Amino acid sequence: MIPVANSRSDSPMPSLPQPRRIPRQSRSRALVEAILEATARVLTERGYAGTNTNLVAERAGVSVGSVYQYFPNKDALLTALHERHAAEMHAAMERALGSPSAAGADTRDLRSKLASLVQAWLAAHRVAPELHRVLEKEFPFFDAPADQSPTDQGIRQRIRALLDEHRSEVVPQDPELATWVMVQTMESLIHAAVIPPGAPCSAEAAGQAIVDLLAGYLCGQARRALP
Amino acid sequence: MIPVANSRSDSPMPSLPQPRRIPRQSRSRALVEAILEATARVLTERGYAGTNTNLVAERAGVSVGSVYQYFPNKDALLTALHERHAAEMHAAMERALGSPSAAGADTRDLRSKLASLVQAWLAAHRVAPELHRVLEKEFPFFDAPADQSPTDQGIRQRIRALLDEHRSEVVPQDPELATWVMVQTMESLIHAAVIPPGAPCSAEAAGQAIVDLLAGYLCGQARRALP
Amino acid sequence: MIPVANSRSDSPMPSLPQPRRIPRQSRSRALVEAILEATARVLTERGYAGTNTNLVAERAGVSVGSVYQYFPNKDALLTALHERHAAEMHAAMERALGSPSAAGADTRDLRSKLASLVQAWLAAHRVAPELHRVLEKEFPFFDAPADQSPTDQGIRQRIRALLDEHRSEVVPQDPELATWVMVQTMESLIHAAVIPPGAPCSAEAAGQAIVDLLAGYLCGQARRALP
Amino acid sequence: MIPVANSRSDSPMPSLPQPRRIPRQSRSRALVEAILEATARVLTERGYAGTNTNLVAERAGVSVGSVYQYFPNKDALLTALHERHAAEMHAAMERALGSPSAAGADTRDLRSKLASLVQAWLAAHRVAPELHRVLEKEFPFFDAPADQSPTDQGIRQRIRALLDEHRSEVVPQDPELATWVMVQTMESLIHAAVIPPGAPCSAEAAGQAIVDLLAGYLCGQARRALP
DNA sequence: TATGAATGAGTATTCATTCAT
DNA sequence: AATGAATGAATACTCATTCAT
Structure with missing residues (x-):
């Protein structure tokens, strides 16, 4: 349920500055954040029944596909918000x-x-x-x-x-x-x-x-x- | 919200057999009862999201049309149950x-x-x-x-x-x-x-x-x- | 299409006052008239799509059954109006x-x-x-x-x-x-x-x-x- | 009303093969075309009352959802055809x-x-x-x-x-x-x-x-x- | 990874019509 | 004849989810 950003973690060189991962990770984080923020907004404005993934994606400025990259299904959005x-x-x-x-x-x-x-x-x-x-x-x-x-x-x-x-x-x-x-x-x-x-x-x-x-x-x- | 079965109720002579009215009234009542009962059952088994009017009608042994004869819409079923x-x-x-x-x-x-x-x-x-x-x-x-x-x-x-x-x-x-x-x-x-x-x-x-x-x-x- | 009021016409005694039939016939006529009037009103107010037989009956102060007594189906109402x-x-x-x-x-x-x-x-x-x-x-x-x-x-x-x-x-x-x-x-x-x-x-x-x-x-x- | 296929059209170099965009655009166009064609056929065969969006979709060889992707509602199909x-x-x-x-x-x-x-x-x-x-x-x-x-x-x-x-x-x-x-x-x-x-x-x-x-x-x- | 077009099962609701009373 | 409760097929439209690009 809780989205685990698809990070291929545990790189072989833990001491180095991690050139690629940090940007990626933070990008993922920002994405997840934007999606949750949008979910909260839509939920607040339109209630549970009025909330749908396409709208959430649009509000978050992301494609639906991206929402599904980070959240397995609609309820996971709510679960994450609850969490x-x-x-x-x-x-x-x-x-x-x-x-x-x-x-x-x-x-x-x-x-x-x-x-x-x-x-x-x-x-x-x-x-x-x-x-x-x-x-x-x-x-x-x-x-x-x-x-x-x-x-x-x-x-x-x-x-x-x-x-x-x-x-x-x-x-x-x-x-x-x-x-x-x-x-x-x-x-x-x-x-x-x-x-x-x-x-x-x-x-x-x-x-x-x-x-x-x-x-x-x-x-x-x-x-x-x-x- | 509460369905008022179109019954010309309350005859002045409770002891008499009331040939026509009672059957009708009780039929309406029984229908409403059956519908609410079915709603409760479906709701219990499948939750709110899984409850739909067609299924309720089927479970109640009536047609969808009859459900809508007594309840203006789906939520009215729940409201009535709550009530x-x-x-x-x-x-x-x-x-x-x-x-x-x-x-x-x-x-x-x-x-x-x-x-x-x-x-x-x-x-x-x-x-x-x-x-x-x-x-x-x-x-x-x-x-x-x-x-x-x-x-x-x-x-x-x-x-x-x-x-x-x-x-x-x-x-x-x-x-x-x-x-x-x-x-x-x-x-x-x-x-x-x-x-x-x-x-x-x-x-x-x-x-x-x-x-x-x-x-x-x-x-x-x-x-x-x-x- | 054109409603033929179910009159058993051609009575054997054309010269007599026709005790029962005239009232009946005029009643039928009045009914047909009321139904058509209601149809016209509903049609005017709500357009073709918004017109339905139950509403017409209600507006005419008649039961749906009566509408179907005089008009075989919905379109017959319109045809009659057109006629x-x-x-x-x-x-x-x-x-x-x-x-x-x-x-x-x-x-x-x-x-x-x-x-x-x-x-x-x-x-x-x-x-x-x-x-x-x-x-x-x-x-x-x-x-x-x-x-x-x-x-x-x-x-x-x-x-x-x-x-x-x-x-x-x-x-x-x-x-x-x-x-x-x-x-x-x-x-x-x-x-x-x-x-x-x-x-x-x-x-x-x-x-x-x-x-x-x-x-x-x-x-x-x-x-x-x-x- | 008129479906505007979400295409980023009109590339500056008309002579080149335009690898990505044209296919998409033409696909949208073809879809819209197929839908309208199907609408015309169904309309001709069954009249307005007999025309329904599911049938149109089926005849066009697309899903209902796609019809609604390009046309906001049933009447928009007719409007487009009229247009x-x-x-x-x-x-x-x-x-x-x-x-x-x-x-x-x-x-x-x-x-x-x-x-x-x-x-x-x-x-x-x-x-x-x-x-x-x-x-x-x-x-x-x-x-x-x-x-x-x-x-x-x-x-x-x-x-x-x-x-x-x-x-x-x-x-x-x-x-x-x-x-x-x-x-x-x-x-x-x-x-x-x-x-x-x-x-x-x-x-x-x-x-x-x-x-x-x-x-x-x-x-x-x-x-x-x-x- | 990201996109967003495409899918299609699912659903609330309507309404012409029937028929037992 | 009149009633109106009951029927249930029909239908517009939604939206979670997938997947080719």
């Missing part, structure tokens, strides 16, 4: 929480970290809410929706790690279950908050509510005392 | 909570009612989880997704009424926001719990977690003391 | 020229009669030009377009008779050919004059030109001296 | 009358030129009278029938120019009106003469009659003295 979105979320999470390995580096309590994460994700979604709407709501399931993408898995694991770090603060016994609740809740409520018609309040208030909801469940601390 | 689902949920809610007007009739606390509701909805969804998956996840948005169907609105209002009834127990200040959080959370978590791969635990445990999550948020009571 | 139009033209012609049998009754010269005829037909066409446009321009040919309807034949014959009456004034030798020229010319130019965008002048001026054209051909008299 | 016909008539007219700019080149009188034109058009129509019948009689009007195609306009203008050239011979005062009469008359009578059942005489005689008709109107000269 890219997941990667952005992953990056935003890393920025908000720090890496799990750097233990002790972040001494805030769970609730504070939750707040950071919700904040970061809300911000990331506000960039192109319409695109996310299509991605999340109109994206037909595929044959194997069961196991999500590696990146989605990564997000799940990072959250699981977060809960583990704060084991002492977490009330629910089953960490798997708690992780599931947290992932599902964040995903759906953040989307619901950002996608029109959205929450009946400001994004900040909605974010606050999401934090309250999760903190209440995880820490048995329903609502932080107002400062 | 029917919403109606079932509404009914399940009424059964679980009683009517809001019968004040004082139900003296249980908010958390108990939440538990009943979650229980009822989980049960209702376990009947045809695959269908619900398609309905919720693959259903493309329409032109006016902003305000949901009247039935969806009814559900929202009933929940709002529930929170109002228990005003004294509810911690969050903004009732609109609280309603929004509750509706979104229930919808997404119940679906996530039922649709494969589902929650990493039994449906009961998942239900319990959902109740904990909401009760914690609403009542500031994270977790009921174990009995 | 009706031809009959109107025939009548207008009779009024303008008088009956051919009443020889000597009309002592005007050929040109004067031509002028009357053109005048009468132009007037008749100005009533519903849009309908005529559809009837003449959008009306697909049928299997047997070769020989026109009896009424069309009648018109041809009356014109032939007119030329015969004025044999002495008519220059062209071949009366068949002269008739053909006259019929074709009148038909096409009158339609062209009336149907938008029509002639680049008033209908009167166009009528005058048509008379000039025909009189010039038939009588060798290109243009009447201005009075 | 082609108009172009042929235009060319025939040029051949018969010479270019209007080459003043003095053609010293014949108006009647002679009329005769040439009628002759040329009759000949051009005798090639595929059935096709012309469909094209002229069954061709449904479109949204903008008001102003005809540029080619049709060209024909109108050339005739207007002809009348202007012979201003001194022309009797009718209003040149616009005279042009209108001439165009309408030629069009309808030539078609009527050629399309079965046609005129009640030879095409030559019919042509003669058309010339008489028009010359009588335009020149006040009803009939040329027999030689």
Whole structure:
């Protein structure tokens, strides 16, 4: 699914400046980028049903053939877009929480970290809410929706790690279950908050509510005392 | 959207055999029923993309023309199915909570009612989880997704009424926001719990977690003391 | 093609008031009339492609079945409309020229009669030009377009008779050919004059030109001296 | 409407073999040609109602998709056919009358030129009278029938120019009106003469009659003295 | 590699016509 | 006679995908 730019990698001379490959590679990259960008635009403008590969190619300034050089089929475009979105979320999470390995580096309590994460994700979604709407709501399931993408898995694991770090603060016994609740809740409520018609309040208030909801469940601390 | 079988209904004498009208009416009804049933089956088996009106007609044992006699277009089939689902949920809610007007009739606390509701909805969804998956996840948005169907609105209002009834127990200040959080959370978590791969635990445990999550948020009571 | 109202005609008692039949017959007639009226309206509003029997029935306030009771198929509706139009033209012609049998009754010269005829037909066409446009321009040919309807034949014959009456004034030798020229010319130019965008002048001026054209051909008299 | 084969045409060196482009261009051209040819055949055989794009494609030995690559919709096929016909008539007219700019080149009188034109058009129509019948009689009007195609306009203008050239011979005062009469008359009578059942005489005689008709109107000269 | 012309299976929808009531 | 629900063949048009150049 994930396009592997047909690069004949592993050249015999790794130390040299790689005279040909870099240009080629970057050209491929630019192509893939242009195609995905066009896909996002078309998807945003016309929805899933209105999106077709020929149009995407045209918008990307490329021929259809080139699209198929990098993506095996239409759905791969969407998958890649989804993947890219997941990667952005992953990056935003890393920025908000720090890496799990750097233990002790972040001494805030769970609730504070939750707040950071919700904040970061809300911000990331506000960039192109319409695109996310299509991605999340109109994206037909595929044959194997069961196991999500590696990146989605990564997000799940990072959250699981977060809960583990704060084991002492977490009330629910089953960490798997708690992780599931947290992932599902964040995903759906953040989307619901950002996608029109959205929450009946400001994004900040909605974010606050999401934090309250999760903190209440995880820490048995329903609502932080107002400062 | 909802097909109104051209029936001259509601005769004043329910005890008599109603020679002509009932057959016709029931025939229309049966047709609509068969069509929706077939739609559900096809949708379940082949997903949104694989569903087409000709196949639905064939599966329903009617002609395409008949499908179009009762439904203006393909999406109307899905809308009707969605509506029917919403109606079932509404009914399940009424059964679980009683009517809001019968004040004082139900003296249980908010958390108990939440538990009943979650229980009822989980049960209702376990009947045809695959269908619900398609309905919720693959259903493309329409032109006016902003305000949901009247039935969806009814559900929202009933929940709002529930929170109002228990005003004294509810911690969050903004009732609109609280309603929004509750509706979104229930919808997404119940679906996530039922649709494969589902929650990493039994449906009961998942239900319990959902109740904990909401009760914690609403009542500031994270977790009921174990009995 | 022409609907023969299923009347069991020739009752044994022609002198009696015919208790049942008259109502029935007039009812049939009214029905046929309503259907044709509806056809004309629909045809005018939506053109040939947009006209369908179900819509015609609805507009006529009748069931489709009834339409098929009186007209064997869709094209029969158009044929009947065409026939009706031809009959109107025939009548207008009779009024303008008088009956051919009443020889000597009309002592005007050929040109004067031509002028009357053109005048009468132009007037008749100005009533519903849009309908005529559809009837003449959008009306697909049928299997047997070769020989026109009896009424069309009648018109041809009356014109032939007119030329015969004025044999002495008519220059062209071949009366068949002269008739053909006259019929074709009148038909096409009158339609062209009336149907938008029509002639680049008033209908009167166009009528005058048509008379000039025909009189010039038939009588060798290109243009009447201005009075 | 007219398909513009996406060709980068007109290389600067017409004498060279033009290795790549010509093949492509000519392939497109051949395709368009084949499609139009097939359309004409189908139209002739089955009439407008019986003509459908799939059949046209099949007859042309191409896929439906290719038809839609070059023609936006079904009606465009007919429009193109009509346009082609108009172009042929235009060319025939040029051949018969010479270019209007080459003043003095053609010293014949108006009647002679009329005769040439009628002759040329009759000949051009005798090639595929059935096709012309469909094209002229069954061709449904479109949204903008008001102003005809540029080619049709060209024909109108050339005739207007002809009348202007012979201003001194022309009797009718209003040149616009005279042009209108001439165009309408030629069009309808030539078609009527050629399309079965046609005129009640030879095409030559019919042509003669058309010339008489028009010359009588335009020149006040009803009939040329027999030689 | 890139191109984009060509393919053709697939699909929503229409509508003339029938026939049981 | 009248009804109008049911039929289903027919059809315009789309678009993912391929492959010769």
